[in-house]
Amino acid sequence: MTQQDLQSRKAGHIALVGAGPGARDLLTLRALERIQCADVLLYDRLVDPEIMELASPRAERIYVGKEVGRCAWPQGRIDRLIVAKARLGLRVVRLKSGDPSIFGRACEEIAAARASGIEVEIVPGITAASAAAASICHPLTERGETDTFAVTTGTCRPGDANPDRARLAHPGTSMAFYMAVERAAVVRDDLIGAGAPAECPVEIVASVSTPQERHVSTTLGALAETIAAEGIRNPAILFVRYPKSLARAIRGISAVA
């Protein structure tokens, strides 16, 4: 080990690394490099075992997800651990499913690192919506049809207000709902209540990029029934589109009626 290596090890470093949706080859080259150089990796059940195999055999692996009959680690415990490990001069990689910037709770870990004067970075990852769109070969935006793409969640922290979904029920919007399988009836009611047609096409993509990947096509009106009938479970993306042409077609029907 050179003097410079020693110096940089002494400083310690935290990387919040996007592990992508599952498939190993959807990692970025930068994420691969950070994983291979890590002294300590923290991971949870959403990070594919294939990805953990990329780390050095000497690296310490710490599972911070739910175990049978026990809860997941509280965020504060994870924050304290990554800081404590980095203070030992180690390269700490906190693996996050998808992209750490999207529903990755990255803010808490960044704040903890900064409060301790430890260098922290985010390595972006492929978020599930992007992988789902690629897998079904249906882009998230479509010229002339959808000019805005929104990602939102079906499930908020207890005590937080639910996302105001009415704002998304506009022609020209495509929406990816994360963690929403069990909230599908509420999503449907909110969107239809705010004016989205029941005919809006919905693609359900479960376990994207893994061997368990499944696609089901339905409509907003039939969403909850389809999920129940097909036995869809999280992790799954609900990709709802309200194309401009659908809005025009419905206006046309109303005008004739």
Place this chain on the structure above:
Amino acid sequence: MTQQDLQSRKAGHIALVGAGPGARDLLTLRALERIQCADVLLYDRLVDPEIMELASPRAERIYVGKEVGRCAWPQGRIDRLIVAKARLGLRVVRLKSGDPSIFGRACEEIAAARASGIEVEIVPGITAASAAAASICHPLTERGETDTFAVTTGTCRPGDANPDRARLAHPGTSMAFYMAVERAAVVRDDLIGAGAPAECPVEIVASVSTPQERHVSTTLGALAETIAAEGIRNPAILFVRYPKSLARAIRGISAVA
């Protein structure tokens, strides 16, 4: 070359490959593999030269972007060319800056491939908003502050209506505007007109992940002036946040006044 290789070459294949925002190490491993195996690559000025160097020296490289004094290739000409090359049994890679699913005009190319019975796939990429959030270490969603993240555009196809930005002016929303530098005054007016506070924080990230990357922090109210004063040019992401705490603070001030 094995019989199987020959067979798969004979069939031809089109991959719409996300080249990410610029930096070579933000490619996915899958994108790298497709680039290295390509017989023909189509690219434009937004694809970094570093990435083109990854292709085989024997691969044909076709520039389909704008040249000095000339227009970019019309989409129909690109569609015809990728189909013609794939029909020769070649592996065609159409490189797209960022993620092909986000403002990548992928639909036209997918439709052209399918109409000719040619296998087509999308390889997802890191979109500029994700790279920008990682670079400034500020996530796109924040627990308790922003539960919805939207990507939209400042510039539509001539003849298309502009995106209805009013729907985004809600507390709890973060927004990334693409191709919006020259439309910043309109974006500001639309959002403020729909109720977003002028105090909403805005991060401008130009040429993300390249050696020319620049960050400027401003507010929604000062956005257009900041862009003019700093000489910001496309490609740049305007990352506008309307946090829930800002909405509460403003309601508090109104209640007291």
